[in-house]
Amino acid sequence: MIVIYSEEHRLQAGRSELNDGQLVPCYEKPSRADIVHARIDVVGLGPVVEPSRHGLAPLERVHDAGYLGFLQSAWDEWVVEHGAEIDALPLNWVAPGMTRRSVPRSIDGRLGFYSFDAGTPITAGTWRAATAAADCALTGAGRLREGDRSAFALCRPPGHHAGRAFYGGYCFLNNAAVAAQSLRDGGAARVAVLDVDYHHGNGTQEIFWDRGDVLFVSLHADPADEFPYFCGHADERGGGAGEGANLNLPLPWGTDWNGYAQALATAAGRIGAFAPDALVVSLGADTYGGDPISRFRLLSEDFLRMGAAIAGMGLPTLFVMEGGYAVDDLGVNVANVLTGFLEA
Numbered sequence: 323m324i325v326i327y328s329e330e331h332r333l334q335a336g337r338s339e340l341n342d343g344q345l346v347p348c349y350e351k352p353s354r355a356d357i358v359h360a361r362i363d364v365v366g367l368g369p370v371v372e373p374s375r376h377g378l379a380p381l382e383r384v385h386d387a388g389y390l391g392f393l394q395s396a397w398d399e400w401v402v403e404h405g406a407e408i409d410a411l412p413l414n415w416v417a418p419g420m421t422r423r424s425v426p427r428s429i430d431g432r433l434g435f436y437s438f439d440a441g442t443p444i445t446a447g448t449w450r451a452a453t454a455a456a457d458c459a460l461t462g463a464g465r466l467r468e469g470d471r472s473a474f475a476l477c478r479p480p481g482h483h484a485g486r487a488f489y490g491g492y493c494f495l496n497n498a499a500v501a502a503q504s505l506r507d508g509g510a511a512r513v514a515v516l517d518v519d520y521h522h523g524n525g526t527q528e529i530f531w532d533r534g535d536v537l538f539v540s541l542h543a544d545p546a547d548e549f550p551y552f553c554g555h556a557d558e559r560g561g562g563a564g565e566g567a568n569l570n571l572p573l574p575w576g577t578d579w580n581g582y583a584q585a586l587a588t589a590a591g592r593i594g595a596f597a598p599d600a601l602v603v604s605l606g607a608d609t610y611g612g613d614p615i616s617r618f619r620l621l622s623e624d625f626l627r628m629g630a631a632i633a634g635m636g637l638p639t640l641f642v643m644e645g646g647y648a649v650d651d652l653g654v655n656v657a658n659v660l661t662g663f664l665e666a
């Protein structure tokens with residue numbers, strides 16, 4: 323399986339995020355990609371290649387042009403106002419009764435306008451790292467178009483919380499959505515996105531909400547208990563032409579492989595019925611029992627089973643890396659999904 327990886331992920335190295343009332347070191351850090359990269363070498367998964375540059379056009383297929391412009395210039399505007407010693411974090415958001423009619427002029431207002439949490443610092447290298455990650459996903463999509471059965475985009479920063487015009491949850495550009503759209507534009511009639519990250523992929527859901535050509539299926543911790551709290555419930559099924567093309571499978575804290583496997587079988591049934599031409603997997607390994615910010619109980623060996631179950635769907639498959647914060651075990655867990663897929 324070809325692996326697409328860019329060293330530019332290092333340019334996203336936020337200093338702190340707001341968590342439990344405190345500024346703490348970012349969980350989403352460069353060592354995450356390094357350990358996955360190292361493990362892929364050890365298991366000999368496949369050649370590791372650099373992404374090719376795809377430019378703005380494929381990003382504009384799923385993201386708002388004004389939002390992309392904001393992301394590109396936000397750091398420079400922040401530095402003018404607050405200096406470069408502190409990362410840019412938002413502090414104010416809209417509440418019911420306030421207006422979102424116009425984009426604020428102030429950088430602080432714009433950070434709040436385009437975000438939904440205070441855990442996602444914009445830094446000097448955010449734009450370059452995020453575009454390199456999207457390029458990894460796009461390059462992977464290109465391999466599928468050329469006939470590969472599978473590919474792995476080793477992306478960071480992750481993407482599934484980023485919507486058409488918002489960032490949050492450590493995500494800026496929705497790598498999986500950009501790839502799914504590029505598969506559509508390359509001739510796939512229908513594409514399914516399967517999100518196995520512990521957190522609901524609210525950005526991907528929002529982007530494809532009213533689309534019948536892209537199925538979004540997500541297994542995640544129940545938003546009644548867990549981030550992102552305001553999205554990911556079972557009754558969110560898509561709207562308009564996308565009615566029924568969104569399936570959320572929220573699971574309780576403490577879910578182990580037994581409960582997870584059942585939901586994955588439900589997901590497989592829905593994906594099979596949709597009969598897509600390609601599958602994009604948002605691959606987060608934060609369902610692991612040892613994850614510091616999550617509360618499922620998967621074991622490292624369960625990720626082999628997850629890979630095999632995904633292989634059973636019998637589709638050309640692009641894996642796009644998302645979350646997973648137990649860094650010491652992240653390489654094994656992510657590589658296990660991929661080897662489980664290949665050996666099935």
Ligand code: OKP
Nearest residue numbers: 441491492521549615645646
């Ligand atoms: C990104 B991805 C924990 C706070 C967590 C944000 C989590 C973002 C997860 N107390 N805040 O889906 O792995």
Ligand code: ZN
Nearest residue numbers: 519520521645
């Ligand atoms: Zn996650």
